[in-house]
Amino acid sequence: MSLELVCPAGTLPALRAAVDHGADAVYMGFRGATNARNFPGLNFSEAEAATGIAYARERGVRVFVALNVYPSPASWEIGTATIDRAARLGVDALILADPGLMRYASDRYPRLRLHLSVQGSATNWRAIEFYRQQFGIQRAVLPRVLSVTQVARLVGRTAVEIEVFGFGSLCVMVEGRCALSSYATGHSPNSQGVCSPAHAVRWEETPEGRQSRLNGILIDRYAPGEAAGYPTLCKGRFRVNDTVFHALEEPTSLNALDVLPALAASGVKAIKVEGRQRSPAYVGQVTGLLRRALDLCAASVPPAAPGEAEDGTWTPPADLLAALDALAEGRTHTLGAYHRPWQ
């Protein structure tokens, strides 16, 4: 088995860190509202991108460019200009979500490899087949909603390469189908490339404790000494039927290490690490740990038969899990939807 490791590059130093620590491919975005990690200080100018691509290429690492918002008529030309720029730079693949932009890219640059972004929200083989028939996509990134068994079945039904998330912040909702952030703040992943944007966050110290608000809406309140996390709105504590709890999801990271052999055996092509907003140090550490995990897994586990996909026979080394947990949101991890009981 051989799973490709695809790592985030929010900046040139992060790109170098990912390349140096064992990524097989990195993904980046251009500056401006064209990708789902549109945070201040992030992303690449054309010159930086050229430098990054050269650095990666010299070390045998491929570079993907993500443009995963759905442009409105007003921002359409920013989208097409971004595709033109990526084609000019000769990137190894363009990661798109919007069907209109896919049409543009496949018409103008038929030799440019297209990947369907997780924001494309394709959760079944027919949806993936739609993008293959229309635009010739060669890879699809799956939303974080399928169990390991469902991933395996899907892989068996499609000719398109499948990439899945292996580590990083956990989207609880189907990517590309979530308007929670725009409902609360007016800014969404689909339209502006942001979720729970920093400009809408307000911290308060009150007699009841530290509070986080998003556009005025109370997302969480922390007791003295309790660790406070970024107020991503689906990770807050709310009241439902007189119980206050993390009603949508807890602050936790996705970690798919436990199911790596099953994913590999099912024919998944690549494992993606979330985190273009993360520091170069974080990207380097996570990349290195996942590289070690993939190498260990490949060396120690005989490929399982597809039908046995969920009976993974490996236990990831405890020190590896501990090191990843130390880097994780909430310092803990979950298998998310890969593990049916999570659902």
Next chain:
Amino acid sequence: MKLAVGPILYLWERGAALDFYSALCDEPVDIVYLGEVVCGKRRVLQRGDWPMVARALEDAGKEVVYSTLALIEAESELATMARIVDGSDGRFEANDMAVVQYAAGRPFVAGPHLNIYNDATLQLMASLGARRWVAPVELPLATIAALGASRPASLEIEVFAYGRLPLAFSARCFTARSHDRPKDDCGFICGDYPDGVTLYSREGQPFLTLNGIQTQSAAVQNLVGEVEALRAAGVDILRLSPQSRDFPAVIRAFRAALATRDATATFPAASLPGGYCDGYLRGEAGIDHAG
């Protein structure tokens, strides 16, 4: 402009759903969407009930459209989708690209859960058979108007004008989880909540609504005061999303607003805890309310 009644987004009792559709036959609406959009496990009506309901509505002069699931994961869900599309006599709403792929050029309604945000995508969908486009809920009216201005001839535009906004879908069933039940053994607990479960902030603000794997707004988006702006933007159809109480009064208030052009007149007071919202229309936070 026409009035449409969206699919029932909740798990209602069979009798309540049959009564609802029976009453709709006599209400001033033009289009009724049937079927299940949220959860592949739910059976609001039996399979044999739907054609009967459709016939009664059509006999009353309504256009009937069969909606389909927004989040399709399992093979069984693909098979159900295919059966609905094949049995719908060309009247179905696609809420996932799987439907567009399966339909292979047959005419369809592009539902609110397809991500159509620009001309190129709308033109593509029209070329593949879209005859009507229900705009994604987060689109500002300015964007809808821009797309409307360059839309293909004969493509109708529909806007979600009334109801708790369908905002997100997940693999996780939040209603079952709020009752500490696993999704695979949910006991259809969502059936206890005919308008969903309201989620409040810790200081008591009604914020969201849990509806199985779907998350909605707690506030009801109500565009009854914006009918003229919607008409000016080229909107052809207003979608009213079913709720368990006061729905006939809501329909009549919208019908009155369409007829008198400026009346918000006799709208029923909000019966759900979140009040009203309309911010998306202006490109603001959806939860905002200008009145």
